[in-house]
Amino acid sequence: MSTKVTIILPVCFNDGIPVLRDTFIRFENEVYSIAGGFTTICGAIGSYRMDDGTAKEEKVDIYTIVCSTAEQVESLRSIALQCCKDFKQECVYFETSECNVEFIR
Secondary structure, eight states: OEEEEEEEEESBOTTSOBOOHHHHHHHHHHHHHHHSOOEEEEEEEEEEEOTTSOEEEEEEEEEEEEESSHHHHHHHHHHHHHHHHHTTOSOOEEEEEEEOOOOOO
């Protein structure tokens, strides 16, 4: 069994300024070094309620990463925490679930 990790990152900062592509590349390179790859859904719409009660809708990129060890999951959790700073967010969506992955040939 493997663990699927989903990390959702905003395309723009809360003030509407686009996040630099270099920030995404740095994140993606870290994911490559930990898990060897990922799948991205770009330009999805995320909607949520801020801590102050206001509703927020924004474009996001959704990253799915499959991990074979608990250490990989914890490393990704640390990267998600760093993303809070890099993407200037109160929090970053981080989801885990058990999965079975096959590469069919």
